[in-house]
Amino acid sequence: MLRTSFDMEVPFYDVDAYRIVWHGNYPKYFEVARCQLLEAIGYPYEKMEQSGYFFPVIDLHTRYVKPIVFKQKIQVSAMLRDWENKLVIDYVIIDLDTGQRLTKGRTQQVAVLMPDNITQFQSPPELIQHIEAALRNTTEQG
Amino acid sequence: MLRTSFDMEVPFYDVDAYRIVWHGNYPKYFEVARCQLLEAIGYPYEKMEQSGYFFPVIDLHTRYVKPIVFKQKIQVSAMLRDWENKLVIDYVIIDLDTGQRLTKGRTQQVAVLMPDNITQFQSPPELIQHIEAALRNTTEQG
Amino acid sequence: MLRTSFDMEVPFYDVDAYRIVWHGNYPKYFEVARCQLLEAIGYPYEKMEQSGYFFPVIDLHTRYVKPIVFKQKIQVSAMLRDWENKLVIDYVIIDLDTGQRLTKGRTQQVAVLMPDNITQFQSPPELIQHIEAALRNTTEQG
Amino acid sequence: MLRTSFDMEVPFYDVDAYRIVWHGNYPKYFEVARCQLLEAIGYPYEKMEQSGYFFPVIDLHTRYVKPIVFKQKIQVSAMLRDWENKLVIDYVIIDLDTGQRLTKGRTQQVAVLMPDNITQFQSPPELIQHIEAALRNTTEQG
Numbered sequence: 001m002l003r004t005s006f007d008m009e010v011p012f013y014d015v016d017a018y019r020i021v022w023h024g025n026y027p028k029y030f031e032v033a034r035c036q037l038l039e040a041i042g043y044p045y046e047k048m049e050q051s052g053y054f055f056p057v058i059d060l061h062t063r064y065v066k067p068i069v070f071k072q073k074i075q076v077s078a079m080l081r082d083w084e085n086k087l088v089i090d091y092v093i094i095d096l097d098t099g100q101r102l103t104k105g106r107t108q109q110v111a112v113l114m115p116d117n118i119t120q121f122q123s124p125p126e127l128i129q130h131i132e133a134a135l136r137n138t139t140e141q142g
Numbered sequence: 143m144l145r146t147s148f149d150m151e152v153p154f155y156d157v158d159a160y161r162i163v164w165h166g167n168y169p170k171y172f173e174v175a176r177c178q179l180l181e182a183i184g185y186p187y188e189k190m191e192q193s194g195y196f197f198p199v200i201d202l203h204t205r206y207v208k209p210i211v212f213k214q215k216i217q218v219s220a221m222l223r224d225w226e227n228k229l230v231i232d233y234v235i236i237d238l239d240t241g242q243r244l245t246k247g248r249t250q251q252v253a254v255l256m257p258d259n260i261t262q263f264q265s266p267p268e269l270i271q272h273i274e275a276a277l278r279n280t281t282e283q284g
Numbered sequence: 285m286l287r288t289s290f291d292m293e294v295p296f297y298d299v300d301a302y303r304i305v306w307h308g309n310y311p312k313y314f315e316v317a318r319c320q321l322l323e324a325i326g327y328p329y330e331k332m333e334q335s336g337y338f339f340p341v342i343d344l345h346t347r348y349v350k351p352i353v354f355k356q357k358i359q360v361s362a363m364l365r366d367w368e369n370k371l372v373i374d375y376v377i378i379d380l381d382t383g384q385r386l387t388k389g390r391t392q393q394v395a396v397l398m399p400d401n402i403t404q405f406q407s408p409p410e411l412i413q414h415i416e417a418a419l420r421n422t423t424e425q426g
Numbered sequence: 427m428l429r430t431s432f433d434m435e436v437p438f439y440d441v442d443a444y445r446i447v448w449h450g451n452y453p454k455y456f457e458v459a460r461c462q463l464l465e466a467i468g469y470p471y472e473k474m475e476q477s478g479y480f481f482p483v484i485d486l487h488t489r490y491v492k493p494i495v496f497k498q499k500i501q502v503s504a505m506l507r508d509w510e511n512k513l514v515i516d517y518v519i520i521d522l523d524t525g526q527r528l529t530k531g532r533t534q535q536v537a538v539l540m541p542d543n544i545t546q547f548q549s550p551p552e553l554i555q556h557i558e559a560a561l562r563n564t565t566e567q568g
Binding site for chain 2: 018020023024025027028031054056057058059060061062063064065067
Binding site: 154155157158159161164166212 | 441442443448450
């Protein structure tokens, strides 16, 4: 499975009046993880554009298991789940010290062909080729 | 059913490099609608606190049906779905001119008793009383 | 003088752990006021683009006189100060109930000619013509 | 002089419709740098609170010298300028590859004594002692 992770410390500006990360700030964490995963696959946003597509998020689900606080050290991971018709990525946030799972998430993205913004019901070959190559590399290295 | 709505025009700062509202900005729209719904029920965040609770969002699901662009005039509605164990609110965003549905969402919130942050598996009586009174008012007025 | 204002109630998501509007959220309030002022002048962002320019903010100064809290009702005003070489706009935020001045701000913007992004050291004639026409209208109506 | 720096890559969500970092996102970068500087001084936000104070930003000035784009690698630095009556911190953002200066900023903060929120016209001794100790350490190490 293709997976990337990064560590971060929660900044002051992400915390709300109850001194926990405001629930609407989690899409930022997921997006950084997603961009790193797409980078690892070799098909980041700028290459998507070069091949004529952008991939808007059409569905986002987040499960807030435990609150996260100012300065908490967390690890955010993105895992590729599906890519044939839609690009489906799962996310998990854990506490770096305890390993406890704090948050789960999932995004669905669909390819849209520019400039006429035509939604694609199958993923473009560029995405599939990059993912298959990345999977082969992972298997060989494993 | 308890329901509130507000109209807004999309500000420049909510739009991303693809010139559509960045998906992570929708929780703000839902929150404004939710706060207005709780106000209509007579149990907004500050009254929750006075009765000893806060209600963190524990689950958020958003379905992005159509993109929304800079200056688009939209209507955001919040509808109360469930309140016995969790406070479940549905959201819908429509285009003000065409009435076309652009976005659907749902949040789940759970009562947490302060200051020891004890999650409640049943909604506190204050919430239920306010909702039942609001429902009676709505029925009588209807 | 050209001036526009709008009223708003502070949303929950703009407030920080100290329960006051986080200082980094004020550029949003100023931007809404600025966009309304440019609309009143008849030269909003999309017309700027049609005439070949965009106007990035090159300088922002904010003086936070009094803190602003969740649900506070405020009025945000934008006032045109200068436009010959740079577009200079002043802002003031007051409490709607007391009229007390809470915040002062100033932005400076400069015209950049697209697509080669060439900074203009004089404002483009389109901006000046729109402002002069708006000033004539204001004087005549006054 | 007390100074700290961190490196970052610009995330997608910080970029606006003109594909440059939206001017209102820079306070976030400055705040991360400021929190690291206060950490280095040994007097971060949570210690401020323990000693009875919080330090709201009362003035922010930003000069946007060059635009910053998606994925650009930048270095953000905070430098302590003054602390006797107000805590004054300067910021500079440079491009990591070229060293070119992209942004300059300055914040002013003032101590407010909790819980009655009484603005202090001199910095509290806790702040001054921590800064003087940090300056001695820097001098000795230098």
